[in-house]
Amino acid sequence: MTVQNSNEILRKILAAMGSVPPQVYAPGDDTFLMVDAVATLSVEGKNVLDVGTGTGILGLYCALCGAHVTAADIDEVAIRHTADAAQLLGVELKLVVSDLFSNIHSQFDLVLFNPPYLPSEGAHDGTVDGGSGGRDLIVRFLEQLPAHLQKDGSAFLLVSSLNNPNTLRKSYYNFKFSTVAKRALFFEDLEVLRVRLRNDLSI
Numbered sequence: 001m002t003v004q005n006s007n008e009i010l011r012k013i014l015a016a017m018g019s020v021p022p023q024v025y026a027p028g029d030d031t032f033l034m035v036d037a038v039a040t041l042s043v044e045g046k047n048v049l050d051v052g053t054g055t056g057i058l059g060l061y062c063a064l065c066g067a068h069v070t071a072a073d074i075d076e077v078a079i080r081h082t083a084d085a086a087q088l089l090g091v092e093l094k095l096v097v098s099d100l101f102s103n104i105h106s107q108f109d110l111v112l113f114n115p116p117y118l119p120s121e122g123a124h125d126g127t128v129d130g131g132s133g134g135r136d137l138i139v140r141f142l143e144q145l146p147a148h149l150q151k152d153g154s155a156f157l158l159v160s161s162l163n164n165p166n167t168l169r170k171s172y173y174n175f176k177f178s179t180v181a182k183r184a185l186f187f188e189d190l191e192v193l194r195v196r197l198r199n200d201l202s203i
């Protein structure tokens with residue numbers, strides 16, 4: 001995918017999205033870094049799950065690239081907003097209200113999660129509050145992830161220097177973590193980690 005094509009797809013999505021309801025997370029630097037990471041892959045024909053879809057931007061992006069997409073969020077308003085944008089764009093997504101994987105019963109080639117990742121002390125709402133150390137949601141996600149990955153599947157997970165991602169690397173030996181995209185902001189460093197099961201790797 002060229003940068004030009006990727007930007008064109010994003011422009012279409014942002015136009016269809018219109019104004020974002022106040023309780024839904026509006027796309028930010030973290031979102032666009034996830035888009036950059038996804039744009040490194042060819043997702044056409046792949047089964048993709050977008051966990052915590054918010055405005056639906058990541059799921060819609062993959063759907064416009066030809067993926068079969070399930071988009072999930074704990075917030076019904078976010079799911080309704082995503083449904084409206086999908087209709088305007090003429091793409092079909094499976095939309096599910098779900099606490100992480102609680103209502104997801106299949107396996108995917110690619111699972112995306114831009115989680116609420118701020119430590120609770122600095123967070124002001126559920127779209128950004130990642131609990132203690134900013135890692136509670138991420139830990140729950142990683143515990144449940146293996147049951148939802150196809151063989152050779154992977155997840156793209158957004159982490160921040162604010163939630164100390166090295167702790168994850170040290171705690172989860174069953175996963176191999178690699179960096180797909182990173183960006184330094186003035187108050188944090190963002191990184192998209194590719195997460196794969198070590199059992200699936202030949203080396």
Ligand SMILES: C[S@@+](CC[C@H](N)C(=O)[O-])C[C@H]1O[C@@H](n2cnc3c(N)ncnc32)[C@H](O)[C@@H]1O
Nearest residue numbers: 025031052053054073074099100114115116127
């Ligand atoms: C940082 S926002 C990311 C939104 C969107 N994916 C993006 O990249 O702009 C985190 C999203 O996770 C959702 N969320 C929070 N807790 C969740 C949970 N337990 N299960 C599923 N989604 C959750 C929030 O409603 C919010 O839409």
